[in-house]
Amino acid sequence: MQDFHTRARAAERAMRQVFPETPLQRNVHLSERFGCDLYLKREDLSPVRSYKLRGAFNAMRKVLEDGPASKLFVCASAGNHAQGVAYMCQHFGVHGVIFMPVTTPQQKIQKTRIFGGDAVEIRLVGDYFDDTLTEAQRFCAAEGGHFLAPFDDEDVIEGQASVAVEIADQMGGAPDHVILPVGGGGLAAGVVQYFGEAVHYSFVEPAGGTSLAAAVKAGAPVTLDRVNSFVDGAAVARIGAHPFEVLKNIDISDVYAAPEDRICVTMLEMLNVEGIVLEPAGALAVDALVDVADQIKGKRVVCITSGGNFDFERLPEVKERAQRFSGVKKYFILRLPQRPGALKEFLNTLGPEDDIARFEYLKKSARNFGSVLIGIETSSRGNFDALFSRLDEAGFTYRDITNDEILAEFLI
Template structure:
């Protein structure tokens, strides 16, 4: 009841707006369910974060207002705090990682916030903001683990139940730290307990799901950064308490499913949701695929602060996320006419990618992408036909290294190369990051492979190969551990073995 009163009494509409619920006509038709989208992308900062930030700052005491506020954020919360504080005549300091894209830094300054850049990641910025706030006597505005912030986010639920009085099967809410889910679940479960409230997290950043399953908050070793707005290693203390009690379920979505949801939002509304904003819709589609049900399915589009440079990556992965594209590695005989026969076998299907290079020997490896109307059914039929022809087929549609790097490097073999180790790494997207990597590993090992593409994020994805003899592997691993960059060893990756490893 305390949260119900706090939500109904929340001060958000001095700066926030009541956002509409749009019916997603195309997606509703495909799923055979009534799919609705709550448009928090239409807020002044293009995100729901303005609600909680304003409600928290509006409730400061007079002395706290004179002193000012501080927060740590690389995106939407930063803009919400900056605009809210400016509207209320309060000075704000926003600590952001040095890897934050300039567009987000400029937005915070535009809304009146003082930007302080510190650290490579959110955890660094958060710790520094806490220290700086204590030194200056500033009030820290938490992005999610605060009752006033939770109550502000809960006003979305009030609007949903006012705007859609008909039957609702479930409301899908993206989860980072859990403030939005806690606020919405508190109100919906009080007023309409029959309505399911389902949290959605990225499969590589599911801190709330892990906490609920463990019965206590856990700290993830690492989180994926594609949906950076919800990339949180540990759920909040208060938000976990509420979500554990009130959420019906937490589902996850991978990068390809999120990209497909971004495309769905664009096709129905012509707006570009950020990955975290489309996350709840990705979870909704997974839920809808379980079978038919009654009532509307409502997803929260939590934000639209999309970096333009990231669109290329989203477009590449959306078809796979929709199960409309497959990637195959096919081994065919290296004989005259085999290339043509393989293309004939593909038939009239749309080829999205085709990488082939003749090599010495009896076999050739082909990297092929195909757009299919029904990937699950057609893939089985196509692979069966290839098996009949004696082709060896490896489905690499879910292979992250193949999708990010190897598809652009097919044919790059080095004859006679031995002891190659291949790593998939994440580098901070700032000058000097590569040099730091080279300094850390030293000059003991030669770099044999390097591939990088900018994906419009605050980190870079890199595939790197080094020639490391077996008796030096322990020393090499120690160097990597000391550096601290996230990485995966891909030396045994089958796609790498087919297309890049020296024979």
């Protein structure tokens, strides 16, 4: 049997009949900021704007080599994997049935339909992905189809390793350091298995879905009790069994958790400074640069920007979360005396760079004091220290609820 390097290179060569290699671009801004020679592997520029195309291609190629061209392929996905499978069904001229949650945004459903055309059928099943997955697997077994797993499959991992093949060819060898986004672990496992010990790795998960860290600590894959779905391309409750076999001996100190709100800061910076559109999962590797800054100075570093399927309807939420993380936007509840001039007194405490972004009077009955929900945007986080000092001097009672998860969910 061929070794992994040979199979990964064969997969990469075969992909060239479908799409060109994605660029490996040196980023001047990030190189200067972090004192290293930093490159972005632009998987966001693949035909489906993510690396998922690679694993789907390789898994389907292997099946079709061994069976009839009329093979039925089935998958469950709410995003990039669905689009990759749809694209490859169209390419190979085979039939695919793609199960997506009922709650999937129409934009993602439409893109999947566009990539697959007449070759795919989309079925919307279940409010939650687990329900969707169960139904997809039931259907696949009943119809005798081939289930295309998004990451927990050796052929998929082999296909994702083509990212490392391209990096090595484009750089003329292995880089010193690779920063890898991790969801189910397929991409990370493929790159690690290809480069081996020649490279130092940093693995980055969203803080609300640290399934790799949990598995490394436990010595086996575990299912997280709760997952924050904001980083939808990497919000996985359980690392794949096959990827974990490759990653189980990594050092836990090389696994990082990226706060969801900080990822928003990175997404906006990449958009505003570089003109690069990244989805939350696609920004993970770049976001972790601040965590590994001391390790990468003077090194050749590659960040894999794994996807750019970003729905711009989410941009206001991303901006909001970025401002709150950066400390330039806060929400607080102000206890306002019910007398003439009280509101004017409050307004006089605002600084020249403080802007009211939200003002909602919460008083429900006739009382001497009323509660007001205030949202303030400013240019520097230090301005809030000055504002709160002035509020204290003026005798106002207030409560900062910016980071109060429960109150923010109901009021903001």
